[in-house]
Amino acid sequence: MGDLRPNSEIADGVHWIKNGYVNSYVIDNGEDELILIDTGTNKKAKTIMQYIRTDLSDKTPASIFLTHHHLDHMGGLFHLDHHFHPRKFAHAVDAEVITGERSSPASRNLLLRPIMWLALKLIGPPSVQGIELIEDGQEEQGVKVYHLPGHTMGSVGFLKGRTFFSGDAAVSSGESIKVGPAMFAENLNAVYSSFKKLGSVSFEQLLPGHGAPILENADQRIKEAIEKYEL
Numbered sequence: 001m002g003d004l005r006p007n008s009e010i011a012d013g014v015h016w017i018k019n020g021y022v023n024s025y026v027i028d029n030g031e032d033e034l035i036l037i038d039t040g041t042n043k044k045a046k047t048i049m050q051y052i053r054t055d056l057s058d059k060t061p062a063s064i065f066l067t068h069h070h071l072d073h074m075g076g077l078f079h080l081d082h083h084f085h086p087r088k089f090a091h092a093v094d095a096e097v098i099t100g101e102r103s104s105p106a107s108r109n110l111l112l113r114p115i116m117w118l119a120l121k122l123i124g125p126p127s128v129q130g131i132e133l134i135e136d137g138q139e140e141q142g143v144k145v146y147h148l149p150g151h152t153m154g155s156v157g158f159l160k161g162r163t164f165f166s167g168d169a170a171v172s173s174g175e176s177i178k179v180g181p182a183m184f185a186e187n188l189n190a191v192y193s194s195f196k197k198l199g200s201v202s203f204e205q206l207l208p209g210h211g212a213p214i215l216e217n218a219d220q221r222i223k224e225a226i227e228k229y230e231l
């Protein structure tokens with residue numbers, strides 16, 4: 001351990017699965033059932049299944065926690081749901097998009113709109129029902145929920161022990177931590193308020209939706225970024 005490689009156990013009972021540019025994580029408590037954080041894209045669900053089969057001796061992901069409704073984070077949910085029948089958790093605002101009750105908000109960036117529309121047509125997964133709603137401060141299976149709206153308005157982060165799973169509310173460049181890409185954000189002011197809120201949470205490791213996990217003093221790095229942004 002301490003050896004930071006994708007598709008391996010990077011911290012005690014925490015596995016990092018990298019699908020192209022997006023991260024998913026598996027928490028193995030040493031029991032039969034696993035917790036999965038995010039699912040990668042629609043086409044990459046099989047990478048996660050293969051990892052579980054070979055590296056986690058076929059344990060069952062009994063719960064899937066979703067950080068937000070973007071395709072690269074919840075696209076694999078349909079296949080994983082079909083295969084494992086897990087409990088599925090998301091914030092109410094984003095759950096509406098995941099279940100198909102509401103369509104994904106148009107991008108703030110006009111140039112991106114047709115691209116996002118096309119992406120939805122090409123890799124948009126079928127909607128998934130039966131999402132259990134989680135809200136700020138709730139604790140579910142030892143996972144504490146933090147509502148971090150902005151990137152999407154239902155974005156959430158998860159604290160498990162000393163490890164924080166930030167989705168796209170905070171991403172990493174390997175060295176430093178920053179807010180997720182502005183062009184995909186639903187509300188940029190809220191992005192920065194949520195990032196500031198993250199500065200009041202104490203944790204050791206930050207496991208982001210994109211970029212390499214930060215395994216030490218991650219809360220300190222968040223505080224440094226907050227200073228840099230002058231929040």
Ligand SMILES: [Zn+2]
Nearest residue numbers: 070151168184
């Ligand atoms: Zn996103």
Ligand SMILES: [Zn+2]
Nearest residue numbers: 070072168209
């Ligand atoms: Zn993302």
